[in-house]
Amino acid sequence: MPGFIDGIKAAKAILQGLMTTGRHVPRRPVTFEYPEKPKPVAERFKGRHALQRYSDGLERCIGCALCAAACPANAIYVEAAENEPGNPVSPGERYAKVYEINLLRCIFCGFCEDACPVEAVVLRHDYNLADYSRGILVVSKDELLDSPDRGFGENLFKQGMSERAL
Numbered sequence: 001m002p003g004f005i006d007g008i009k010a011a012k013a014i015l016q017g018l019m020t021t022g023r024h025v026p027r028r029p030v031t032f033e034y035p036e037k038p039k040p041v042a043e044r045f046k047g048r049h050a051l052q053r054y055s056d057g058l059e060r061c062i063g064c065a066l067c068a069a070a071c072p073a074n075a076i077y078v079e080a081a082e083n084e085p086g087n088p089v090s091p092g093e094r095y096a097k098v099y100e101i102n103l104l105r106c107i108f109c110g111f112c113e114d115a116c117p118v119e120a121v122v123l124r125h126d127y128n129l130a131d132y133s134r135g136i137l138v139v140s141k142d143e144l145l146d147s148p149d150r151g152f153g154e155n156l157f158k159q160g161m162s163e164r165a166l
């Protein structure tokens with residue numbers, strides 16, 4: 001007799017489980033097929049950094065290091081150099097010869113983006129930041145810089161801002 005009662009209990013538990021499964025079948029899935037279909041993020045999400053350009057291809061960054069000064073995690077290193085007048089890298093007098101961000105230190109607060117006077121450094125939506133080596137997570141200017149065809153906006157320095165602001 002105890003075996004029969006245990007059998008009834010087991011059958012009831014299986015039935016309850018199947019009913020729970022059945023209730024969820026018509027619902028929209030809450031999981032994402034990452035990495036093929038990454039989870040969308042909010043518009044203001046702050047992910048991996050990028051360095052932007054102007055529409056004429058010049059780099060926006062003028063090597064002022066305000067982003068590094070604003071960073072609470074001391075994650076940014078900037079080394080500026082003088083632009084060659086006939087072959088400038090950026091508008092203005094200087095450009096970032098070296099620009100590095102240590103993503104292991106970064107807390108993705110966005111203060112660097114807020115501090116930048118020329119919209120050079122921005123935090124985009126990429127959150128695929130895991131890797132196997134710490135060195136890889138110190139990203140260089142080459143890895144951060146947008147391609148020349150991705151630039152936008154007229155640079156204000158053409159209109160004499162360089163003399164006023166720098």
Ligand code: SF4
Pocket residue numbers: 067070071072073074075076101105106107108109110111112113
């Ligand atoms: S997001 Fe914040 S912590 Fe990260 S580099 Fe910018 S200022 Fe520093």
Ligand code: SF4
Pocket residue numbers: 060061062063064065066067068078096115116117118119120121
């Ligand atoms: S990213 Fe902006 S704040 Fe940072 S060095 Fe370049 S111009 Fe200055």
